[in-house]
Amino acid sequence: MDISPTILDIALVLVVAGALAAIVRAAIGPSRADRVVAAELGFIAAVSALLLIAMRLEEPVLFDFALIAVLIGFLTTIGLARLVTRDRLTRDRQKPQGETS
Amino acid sequence: MIVSIVVSSLLILGAGLVALAGFGILRLPDPLTRASAVSKAAALGLLLIIVAAIIDDRSPWTVLVLVLVLIAHLVTVPLSGLALARASYRSGTAQPPVTTIDEPFEQGHSQR
Numbered sequence: 001m002d003i004s005p006t007i008l009d010i011a012l013v014l015v016v017a018g019a020l021a022a023i024v025r026a027a028i029g030p031s032r033a034d035r036v037v038a039a040e041l042g043f044i045a046a047v048s049a050l051l052l053i054a055m056r057l058e059e060p061v062l063f064d065f066a067l068i069a070v071l072i073g074f075l076t077t078i079g080l081a082r083l084v085t086r087d088r089l090t091r092d093r094q095k096p097q098g099e100t101s
Numbered sequence: 102m103i104v105s106i107v108v109s110s111l112l113i114l115g116a117g118l119v120a121l122a123g124f125g126i127l128r129l130p131d132p133l134t135r136a137s138a139v140s141k142a143a144a145l146g147l148l149l150i151i152v153a154a155i156i157d158d159r160s161p162w163t164v165l166v167l168v169l170v171l172i173a174h175l176v177t178v179p180l181s182g183l184a185l186a187r188a189s190y191r192s193g194t195a196q197p198p199v200t201t202i203d204e205p206f207e208q209g210h211s212q213r
Binding site: 010020022024051 | 104105108109112113115116117119120121122123124126127132135136139140143144146147150151153154157158160162163166167169170173174177180181184185187188189191192
């Protein structure tokens with residue numbers, strides 16, 4: 001707990017820059033897969049910022065939140081990836097029932 | 102003193118890697134390379150920040166929780182990276198001019 005706060009502030013600014021890039025990509029991303037990738041980066045930046053804030057405020061309780069956040073972020077990514085994939089799967093499955101082409 | 106220098110450099114390096122992943126997600130051309138940037142650079146950045154927090158705060162409970170975070174992150178990052186790349190491929194959006202090799206299509210595992 002002897003890290004200078006300036007280092008932690010610089011690291012927080014860098015992490016927030018990554019999160020802003022993820023927000024921009026989620027806004028302008030041409031496909032849904034781009035938005036899911038941006039959500040993954042935003043989650044990683046959020047957990048990084050949580051750890052940095054825990055070290056900045058010297059509150060070790062916040063480390064517990066990082067554990068929960070990592071597991072929930074994994075489940076979120078898997079669920080969003082399944083949602084993106086389902087488009088293609090349902091379309092392929094419905095294709096033989098429609099036109100013969 | 103040396104511990105402080107090591108922790109500071111690990112923090113700056115990890116946060117810089119997360120920022121670099123943000124730069125990559127803005128600049129790279131297609132969803133596959135963007136997923137690569139996120140699941141390698143950003144994951145390594147978070148890993149370095151966790152290691153810095155472990156070195157910084159050496160009380161037993163904190164070290165236990167942070168090692169659990171480290172293991173959970175190490176186990177889940179390859180799986181989520183695979184899920185991202187597979188989703189972007191299966192949804193048919195990963196067809197940029199820079200990606201020329203399509204091995205699942207050549208081996209007959211997917212119809213495009």
